[in-house]
Amino acid sequence: MRWTVHGEHTLHDTPWVRLRSLDVTQPDGTRGDYHVVRLRDVAVTAAVDDRRRVLMMWRHRFVTDTWAWELPMGLVEDGESPEAAAARELEEETGWRPGTMRELIYAQPAAGIMDSRHFVFRTDDARHMGEPTERNESDRLAWIPLADVPGMIGRREIVSSATLVGVMALLLPGTAT
Numbered sequence: 001m002r003w004t005v006h007g008e009h010t011l012h013d014t015p016w017v018r019l020r021s022l023d024v025t026q027p028d029g030t031r032g033d034y035h036v037v038r039l040r041d042v043a044v045t046a047a048v049d050d051r052r053r054v055l056m057m058w059r060h061r062f063v064t065d066t067w068a069w070e071l072p073m074g075l076v077e078d079g080e081s082p083e084a085a086a087a088r089e090l091e092e093e094t095g096w097r098p099g100t101m102r103e104l105i106y107a108q109p110a111a112g113i114m115d116s117r118h119f120v121f122r123t124d125d126a127r128h129m130g131e132p133t134e135r136n137e138s139d140r141l142a143w144i145p146l147a148d149v150p151g152m153i154g155r156r157e158i159v160s161s162a163t164l165v166g167v168m169a170l171l172l173p174g175t176a177t
Contacts (some may be wrong), residue, residue, distance in 0.1 A: 003024050016040070017037060020037075043121070058139045059151075068160060076135050083101050085119075096128055097126060098121075099126060102122055107163055
């Protein structure tokens with residue numbers, strides 16, 4: 001059931017989004033064009049405190065015109081590790097600097113059409129360093145009790161796939177200690 005890629009050419013190219021057409025042969029032998037989106041990887045941080053709360057940002061996403069709670073996240077820059085990007089984004093967007101970071105979960109949100117990987121890290125010892133330096137990211141910050149997260153998901157107050165993957169991983173047995 002493996003597909004074969006014979007070649008790839010650019011349809012659209014920016015620093016953020018690359019749309020490509022791939023010449024593929026499907027497992028049944030059918031050959032044709034298949035369009036894919038190539039995006040930078042995303043790094044996410046779930047900062048958890050000793051009261052079993054997670055630091056989240058209330059954000060407006062203009063593309064979908066929705067407001068929702070999200071974990072701090074951003075794109076992994078050239079030459080940057082996902083862990084370093086996650087730490088940088090946490091501090092830029094919230095003013096909190098992580099101490100120890102560990103990988104919480106890894107996801108490929110739309111592997112059938114997009115190659116972006118999502119790396120979600122957890123820190124349990126973040127320190128407040130001051131105000132966020134990135135002023136365009138959120139309306140407010142809050143430490144959300146992990147016990148409140150399932151209800152927030154049900155009410156569609158958390159809708160970002162990277163955030164959903166991260167907070168649901170926090171709720172798995174053995175991860176929210």
